[in-house]
Amino acid sequence: MLRSHGLRVTPQRLAVAALILPKPMHVTARMVYQTLRETHPAISMNTIYLTLGQFESSGLLQRFEINGTTVFDSNTAAHDHACCSRCKAIIDLSPQQQESPQQPHALARWHIDREQRIWSGLCPNCAKQ
Amino acid sequence: MLRSHGLRVTPQRLAVAALILPKPMHVTARMVYQTLRETHPAISMNTIYLTLGQFESSGLLQRFEINGTTVFDSNTAAHDHACCSRCKAIIDLSPQQQESPQQPHALARWHIDREQRIWSGLCPNCAKQ
DNA sequence: CTTTGTTAGGAATATTTACTATTTAGGAAA
């Protein structure tokens, strides 16, 4: 899969891919770094950032910003997110039925390639307290 | 207005308010800092961050993140944003007609207090090139 | 005048990018 996207196959890339690509999940660069440190003690943040950036460019990951950091999402299908303002949990939301048919008029002459939506509030757990 | 929101009236706060509240606009903490430095040479980033944060808590500003930084928006009405991925221009989008009536089912037990949408792509100018 | 909130400034923290010498993947040649 890496080769089909024009990326050389290295142990570091395989480790990153094995960690986050198999199932939909949300990770930050730091989370990837700290996890891979256990199996790859010498891996560097630089490599993590480069790898995640390349994966995004290749369409293997989606990226968005929330709570001051960049989050990478291995669910590359079009979908929205909800984030708890207290516990910071992030969940995927399947696209609505009549999703994004109407692009606003003001964007007629834009070349839009992405629409992202984030719902913020308290998750059920945090709302109880 | 500051007093009605429980904030003491200081020259710094007046300067920030006079700069960004009169008309809808998007600013970063750094932009405010650099502009106010001309008239208030001793003002500090700390004060800018505190003031913008208080204005947001008071409902005088809205906040969102894009391109790695926090942007404060003096248009506090519900609306979406579009951002050019090349020149980084940000524009406001008036809410759609049949806007946000349907909150996703998965959020039934959440207490949602905000929904934000960001469209990304090339603005007309940048698309030409 | 007094109290309490605010400010400036510097330090601390965190995220992300830049730079560079070393190493390595992968294809070409033997």
Place this chain on the structure above:
DNA sequence: TTTCCTAAATAGTAAATATTCCTAACAAAG
């Protein structure tokens, strides 16, 4: 297959940027 070559990738360090923390001095408002 094995060897060699080159461009790309990596680790490590430093730097740029954004944001928060801390504290002493200060000022708003009663």
